[in-house]
Amino acid sequence: MTPPRRTAVLLLACAATFALSVALPASAAAQEDAEEPRRFCYVGRPLPSCEMMLAAQFSYYPRIQRFSDLEAPYEWELGVLVNRGPGHAVGGTLVVGRDGNGGRTAVKARYRRWMGRHAALDASGGVALARRDWAPTVTTRTAVGVTGDVAVGLTDWVSVGVRGDLLWSDLNREPVGATYGTVRFGTVPGLVASVLGAVLAVVAVGVSG
Numbered sequence: 001m002t003p004p005r006r007t008a009v010l011l012l013a014c015a016a017t018f019a020l021s022v023a024l025p026a027s028a029a030a031q032e033d034a035e036e037p038r039r040f041c042y043v044g045r046p047l048p049s050c051e052m053m054l055a056a057q058f059s060y061y062p063r064i065q066r067f068s069d070l071e072a073p074y075e076w077e078l079g080v081l082v083n084r085g086p087g088h089a090v091g092g093t094l095v096v097g098r099d100g101n102g103g104r105t106a107v108k109a110r111y112r113r114w115m116g117r118h119a120a121l122d123a124s125g126g127v128a129l130a131r132r133d134w135a136p137t138v139t140t141r142t143a144v145g146v147t148g149d150v151a152v153g154l155t156d157w158v159s160v161g162v163r164g165d166l167l168w169s170d171l172n173r174e175p176v177g178a179t180y181g182t183v184r185f186g187t188v189p190g191l192v193a194s195v196l197g198a199v200l201a202v203v204a205v206g207v208s209g
Contacts, residue, residue: 043187044155046114047083055079055093055110056187061163061180070132070165070178071099081112088113093124102131106147112155121152122159130167132176143167145175151182159184 037048044053057077063070075097081089088111095106108126115121125148132143145167153159161182166175 044081044089044112045117046089047086049117050083052080052082053089054187055081055091057184058189059097059182059184061182064162064179064181070130070167070176071101072180073097073099073104073130075104075106077108079108079110081110086114092126095126095128099130104128104130108147115152118154118156119152120155120159121150122155122161123150124148128165128167130165132167132169141169143169143176149182151184153184154186156186156188158186158189 037051039051041050041053044050044055055077058074059077060074061072063072075095077093077095079091079093081091083089090112091110093108093110095104095108097104106126106128108124110122110124113121113123125146128145128147130143130145131141145165147163147165149161149163151159151161153161159182161184163180163182164177165180166177168175
């Protein structure tokens with residue numbers, strides 16, 4: 001798929017998820033309005049329902065740029081958000097994942113702007129570590145850089161957006177960058193993916209040992 005088509009698909013997905021978020025049944029919203037306020041929620045909601053909430057997500061980042069030597073990663077993200085008012089929340093997450101060159105990790109600050117009880121705009125940024133091949137020696141080394149993303153959608157299920165990375169290595173003073181689309185699965189499928197990923201990792205270690 002060419003970059004313009006990827007961008008068009010991404011914009012259509014954003015529009016579809018936003019439309020779905022504002023079309024949730026009013027009866028479900030009324031039922032949740034009657035919930036008792038909780039100190040901590042595994043499925044996030046704005047105040048007054050939740051003070052703190054789990055952020056567990058699984059994401060895939062298809063590359064938008066046509067010319068970039070950075071690979072498209074998939075990542076698991078786990079952390080906590082704290083509601084600071086009825087309309088927004090702040091927090092942080094730890095990220096682990098992989099791409100074609102090896103493992104990736106990151107620590108990110110997170111901001112959430114609630115667009116209802118089920119939908120939100122999420123923005124995050126932080127420091128990233130990634131394995132990649134550096135020319136001209138084609139040696140795989142650890143690169144240090146920054147990462148940031150913005151996504152909108154249904155917080156429990158799926159959201160879409162964009163992401164950018166800049167990475168530096170001691171073998172090359174010039175940073176390399178990439179722009180990605182974002183397909184992020186929310187708390188419910190994110191928890192399932194995290195558990196399955198942990199089980200598969202344990203099984204892989206046992207088989208290799």
